[in-house]
Amino acid sequence: MNHLECAHILWKQVVQPGDTLVDATCGNGHDTFFLSKLQPARLYAIDIQSTALEATRKRLELSEVHLIQGCHSHFPKEIAPETVKLIVYNLGYLPGGNKSITTCSNTSLESIQKALSLILPGGLISITCYPGHEEGAKEEELLLKFAAELDKELWCVTHQRWINRRKAPSLLLLQKISRQTEPHNRESDG
Numbered sequence: 691m692n693h694l695e696c697a698h699i700l701w702k703q704v705v706q707p708g709d710t711l712v713d714a715t716c717g718n719g720h721d722t723f724f725l726s727k728l729q730p731a732r733l734y735a736i737d738i739q740s741t742a743l744e745a746t747r748k749r750l751e752l753s754e755v756h757l758i759q760g761c762h763s764h765f766p767k768e769i770a771p772e773t774v775k776l777i778v779y780n781l782g783y784l785p786g787g788n789k790s791i792t793t794c795s796n797t798s799l800e801s802i803q804k805a806l807s808l809i810l811p812g813g814l815i816s817i818t819c820y821p822g823h824e825e826g827a828k829e830e831e832l833l834l835k836f837a838a839e840l841d842k843e844l845w846c847v848t849h850q851r852w853i854n855r856r857k858a859p860s861l862l863l864l865q866k867i868s869r870q871t872e873p874h875n876r877e878s879d880g
């Protein structure tokens with residue numbers, strides 16, 4: 691199973707029809723298309739490049755998606771705190787596009803910091819990192835450092851890495867702990 695197949699299984703498990711979802715790097719629209727099939731009430735797709743939004747719009751055809759051109763460090767103002775079930779980041783550059791327009795460590799971190807407050811309890815922030823290129827490696831390092839410091843009473847943080855493939859993409863998952871659920875590791879981790 692690759693990082694995308696793994697992410698899709700988790701997204702399907704977390705999302706229920708009627709949820710609000712955000713694709714924070716919509717690119718060619720593959721992830722947005724997958725999310726649109728999960729019957730969200732609202733689906734936002736953000737990308738800094740107009741070509742990416744155009745590709746996403748074409749792929750989605752009839753599905754209703756709020757397409758937003760801009761940096762994902764600014765979420766639409768109408769998204770209230772704790773209303774989003776899933777925010778997806780597929781970092782890096784647009785496949786087939788200009789490789790110099792890539793996500794950057796600082797703005798990705800800023801966006802993820804803001805995303806923490808938008809996610810519902812039980813919701814998920816799913817981040818695919820690409821350490822195979824220079825900025826991607828820096829970005830992964832910074833995000834892992836940040837994620838490792840999140841309060842364990844509030845966040846369940848995992849990092850999935852394909853350890854027999856050098857520089858393969860990795861999947862960083864931040865799940866907001868639901869108020870009804872006991873953190874699973876409370877007794878064993880001291």
Ligand SMILES: C[S@@+](CC[C@H](N)C(=O)[O-])C[C@H]1O[C@@H](n2cnc3c(N)ncnc32)[C@H](O)[C@@H]1O
Pocket residue numbers: 714715716717718719720721722736737738739742760761762763780781782783784785791792793794797
């Ligand atoms: C790996 S691609 C995303 C692939 C996409 N999810 C798909 O399914 O086709 C990364 C995307 O992030 C976008 N991007 C780069 N910097 C960004 C930023 N600061 N805010 C939002 N999008 C950004 C790029 O334009 C590119 O389209």
